[in-house]
Amino acid sequence: MDRIRIAAALLGAALVSAPALAQDAPPPAVAAPAVAPATTGRVYIAYPQDPRATFPSQLSLNGAWSSNSVAPGSCEYFDLPPGSYKLATLSTTKLDVDVALGDAKYVELQIRKESFGDQRRDTTTPKLVDKPADTSTCQHADAPGL
Numbered sequence: 001m002d003r004i005r006i007a008a009a010l011l012g013a014a015l016v017s018a019p020a021l022a023q024d025a026p027p028p029a030v031a032a033p034a035v036a037p038a039t040t041g042r043v044y045i046a047y048p049q050d051p052r053a054t055f056p057s058q059l060s061l062n063g064a065w066s067s068n069s070v071a072p073g074s075c076e077y078f079d080l081p082p083g084s085y086k087l088a089t090l091s092t093t094k095l096d097v098d099v100a101l102g103d104a105k106y107v108e109l110q111i112r113k114e115s116f117g118d119q120r121r122d123t124t125t126p127k128l129v130d131k132p133a134d135t136s137t138c139q140h141a142d143a144p145g146l
Contacts, residue, residue, distance in 0.1 A: 040079040041103030045087075045141075046132040047124065049073040052111045057124040059109075060088045064145025070109060075138035080146070087126045095126040106131050 036042035047057055047070045056069035061078070062085055070076065080099050087095045087107060091114055097105050109124040 036079045036102065036104070039101070040081055041099035041101060041105070042077050042079050043085070043087075043097060043099060043105045043107060044075060044077045044132060044135055044138055045070060045107050045109065045126075046075040046129075046135075046138070047072055047109040048132070050111050052122050053124075055122075057109050058090050059126075059144070061144045061146070062086050063088075066141070066144040068141070075132065075135060076141040077135075077138045078141060078143040080143055089124045089126060091123040091125040093125040095128065097128070106135075108132060 045059065047053065049072055053072035056071050058069055059066045082100050082103075083098075085097045085099060087097055089109060091112060093112075095107065097107065099105060106129050107126050108129045110127050111122050112125045113120055114123045
């Protein structure tokens with residue numbers, strides 16, 4: 001009988017302390033919605049961490065430059081109407097991206113050495129990839145010029 005009372009007391013203590021432990025857990029990260037709205041396609045822009053990625057990257061869409069730069073280690077996405085878009089950074093490389101309804105395209109900004117006259121510097125260049133490792137931290141951004 002004592003064993004039953006002890007077991008009941010332990011079970012009761014566990015049930016009382018479980019909600020308190022749950023309150024100490026940090027809230028889950030809010031992930032990007034899995035799909036774009038029905039009238040758009042989605043373009044993810046990821047700028048992975050890299051030892052040479054010590055500077056923000058400027059980004060333009062069809063010649064309109066974003067007022068916010070993309071920070072190293074970040075990811076953002078644009079929900080765009082169907083169409084053809086030209087992504088560019090300050091590098092000489094441009095990237096054509098065709099977006100269809102419900103589409104998801106993944107672009108990484110990769111570090112590359114470029115020469116400008118007699119100067120060499122690191123810059124970012126956009127490249128289509130299959131899918132970045134993690135899009136759960138991607139934040140929605142307003143597409144420049146739209």
